[in-house]
Amino acid sequence: MHIEWDERFDTGIEVVDKQHHGLIHILNGLYDSIGKGQGEAVLLGIFGELQRYADDHFDTEERLMKAQAVAPRHQAEHVIRHVAYRRRIEAYRARREAGERLVPIQVLAFVSDWWIEHILTCDRVFESLARDARDGEGDNPSWPAR
Ligand SMILES: [Fe+2]
Numbered sequence: 001m002h003i004e005w006d007e008r009f010d011t012g013i014e015v016v017d018k019q020h021h022g023l024i025h026i027l028n029g030l031y032d033s034i035g036k037g038q039g040e041a042v043l044l045g046i047f048g049e050l051q052r053y054a055d056d057h058f059d060t061e062e063r064l065m066k067a068q069a070v071a072p073r074h075q076a077e078h079v080i081r082h083v084a085y086r087r088r089i090e091a092y093r094a095r096r097e098a099g100e101r102l103v104p105i106q107v108l109a110f111v112s113d114w115w116i117e118h119i120l121t122c123d124r125v126f127e128s129l130a131r132d133a134r135d136g137e138g139d140n141p142s143w144p145a146r
Helices: 014-035 039-067 072-097 104-120 124-134
Strands: none
Touching (some): 014 104, 039 072, 039 104, 039 124
């Protein structure tokens, strides 16, 4: 099924939410391709898209956490999750490049589950940063407006 945006995904940080919307667009695109019987054909391209997306998006998140002085322990754990995800996608890509036939719907299920869980748990940190900013506790002038 298509992933529909759920208000629980909102972090309140515009740049993060916008990027998360972009991710769902990629995943729904893969779903549509699978529906047309083209899942296998698009898989390598999708891995490339997911890798470019991860580079951009994790960089945004990690810079925000640093700039807003999020607890180092949270940052460390959060970054570990990001690294683990990159490795999973890289491993999928390597298997596909080596000629292995992957089951596109299983790839989609893994990636979708990973992201939904991540957005609803780790990325809650951005919600609390947004709240602090609204409450006037964040005095960083570069803080993105809601
Ligand atoms: Fe994250």
